Amino acid sequence: MNRLIITLVLFFATQTYAQNDLDSISFDTNQYQKIIDSINNSFTYQTGTVELKDGLATINVPKGFKFLDSKQSKYVLTDLWGNPPGETLGLLFPDNMTPMHDAFTYAVEIEYAEEGYIDDEDAEDLDYDDLLEEMQADIISANPQRIEQGYPTMELIRWASAPYYDQENKKLHWAKELKFEDAEVNTLNYNIRVLGRKGYLNLNAIGDINMLETFNQDRDEIIQSVEFSPGNRYSDFNPDIDQVAAYGIGGLIAGKILAKAGFFALLLKFWKFIAIGAVALFSGFRKKLFGKKS
Incomplete structure (x- = not known):
């Protein structure tokens, strides 16, 4: 329970x-x-510059935000919001927001995936309309499994914000509008990826779709706040010893994060109903x- x-x-x-x-x-x-x-008052938040995963990366917490460390974030995600157990580096909240706030807006979960160096050569050639259609079909085909696991069906409506890849800074972001079965309001799932030497940082922002404009106002500061440490950056890749991921930018956008993002989105929104x-x-x-x- x-x-x-x-x-x-x-x-x-x-x-x-x-x-x-x-x-x-x-x-x-x-x-x-x-x-x-x-x-809500039991948590200890951090501001300023915070190390992530034993110095792998840092977050310079943007003004107007606060950071919850890995241990406390696991408690929030699993025990309060009801998500399956998993690894997280932390949660970023707007300064006036708490995990169980009555008027919850959004939170940003930060994770790290060590799946290899991601070759970004395909970024300029991607057709995001075709990619969207593929992702929509993948979600529909996965719905029977979601039902078996006790989760409602899910539908990808559109790009809430089309994918954009910052070639110079090796940062990728896009947003999806998701509809969950019987949900009155659609869900916003904003994805940010920061590419590194051996994998990527995953920043996943969840809220109602009407939070899109609010998040867009904060997005650039959030994207700029997270960086890999020297030795772990994309430019530090050594082809002689480092592994290359089996997919590129297109695969990163359409990849296996879909299922988890859906669960997180649903359960985060309904903590009050659980209570x-x-x-x-x-x-x-x-x-x-x-x-x-x-």
Whole structure:
């Protein structure tokens, strides 16, 4: 069971028994908010220049943002947002945002993939319209597997921002508009890749599609904030000893990150429903114990 659910169930159980009011099933919004505030206030954020993955790279946290380290970010992603366990270098939040904010806008997850040096020679020859069609078909074909795993179906609507490759700085970015089954608002998935000697940094920004304009205002600062350290940069590639990835820029855009990005997008948006579901779960538990009194 998700740790957030356990915490809330135990809290409401404790509150109920303390009040000796077993015939009443109520939702104390003030106490609920205290739990949410307590979780949000438990994190320690960083600003300034922060090393990533033992000096592999650095992030110079942009003004107006704050950085959550790897350990705390794993807790947020897995225990609070319900994502499958995985490795992350951290989360970047707007300064006024928290993991369980009522008016959540977006967060940026930072990862590292050591899959080899990515040859960028194909960047100028890519047809992004054709690539979009291929990705749309791939997502449709993967939906039966998503259903089997208990996830809703997903559809790639369009490029929210067409792919752009900065040849000089070896940075790539693009945005997708995704539609999840039964979701009222489409999801924005903004992808940033920073190419390095042995792999790439993956910055994945998730929010509602109406956050596109807001993110675009912050995008350039976020892209510029992350750099590989000397010795790990794209220009440090040594063909005699370094591995070359099996794909280029096109493969990076269309690649295997699709499935994970979809899960992250969905689960991030619905943390509040997970939390409120804990209250409903406890209510059902109490009905079994104490009968059907209202």
